[in-house]
Amino acid sequence: MPEKIRLFGFWRSQAAYRVRIALALKGLDWEETSVDLLAGEQFQGDIAAHNPQHAVPVLIDGGPPLTQSLAIIEYLEECYPRPALFPQDPYARAAARSFALTTIADAHPFTVPRVRKHLATRFGADDTEMKSWIRHWQEQALQAMEERLATRQLDASFCFGDQPGIADIGLASHVSSAMMNDTPIDEYANVTAIYQRCLGLEAFASHSPQALKPDGIG
Ligand SMILES: N[C@@H](CCC(=O)N[C@@H](CS)C(=O)NCC(=O)O)C(=O)O
Structure with a gap:
């Protein structure tokens, strides 16, 4: 029997949340x-041995x-193609990947723990400055996503069709993290509408940081 x-x-972790959503949408079992x-x-x-970047997610x-x-x-997507999380058409596929990269490549990397730590230890950023830093990058991505959707x-129903895919995964992970960091989201009407639709699906709702948050941890 193949291993789980x-x-x-x-x-x-918003990056781990992205992978959890994909696993769940594909109906896969994981531990x-x-x-x-x-x-x-x-x-x-193990994680230090598995990833020299010292970050999650790692999948085996x-x-x-x-x-x-x-x-x-x-x-x-390649090993478990159904349901597809990327459009088939090459142009739509690139557009969906590009949308997701707004956060995966451009906003999220500015806000990860190692960047926050470096800002604090090397440049003396305090909590207020850090909050402002995170909010800045999260708002830039929210604005870009909103403009693209508008x-x-x-x-x-979703970013690039009537089924959720990679763009929605990026959007949901970004909004979930914005909410955890008190970055306001209400002015981004298209983004929040899609986020709500995502949360109507078990794969997004049950595996989110908000759903998994242990009691008492902020
Ligand atoms: N680009 C990577 C980002 C991975 C990443 O930085 N993950 C964060 C959590 S969201 C982490 O493990 N950070 C550890 C650290 O910064 O010390 C991805 O999308 O997987």
Whole structure:
């Protein structure tokens, strides 16, 4: 019997959330090992051996460890093609990937724990400055997503069609993190409408940081 897919993640990691959504949308069974990023566990044990970048997610599916949420989701798409998370048409596929990269490549990397730590230890950023930094990058991505959605020539429930895909995964992980960081989201009407639609699906709702948050941890 093939081994269960293994995921190294953390409840509040938006990159791990992206992978959890993809696994759940595809109806796959997985087992998650929590790596407490707040306690520095990314520098210890298995995860340190599996990912020299000391970050989650890491996915193991009977082969060597895979890192980087987008690469992992593309791997899942190739090995478990149904339901598809990327449009078939090459142009739409590039557009959906590009939308997701707004956060995966351009906003999220500015806000990860190692960047926050460096800002605090090297440049003395205090809590207020850090909050403002995070909000800045999160708002830039929210604005860009909103503009793209407002001008798309498509009448669809989700970002690029009537089924959720990679763009919606990026959007949901970004909005969930914005909410955790008190970045206001209300002015982004298209983004929040799609986020709400995503939350109507078990795959998004049950695996979110908000759903997994242990009591008493902010
Ligand atoms: N680009 C990577 C980002 C991975 C990443 O930085 N993950 C964060 C959690 S969301 C992490 O583990 N950070 C550890 C740290 O910064 O120390 C991806 O999409 O997988």
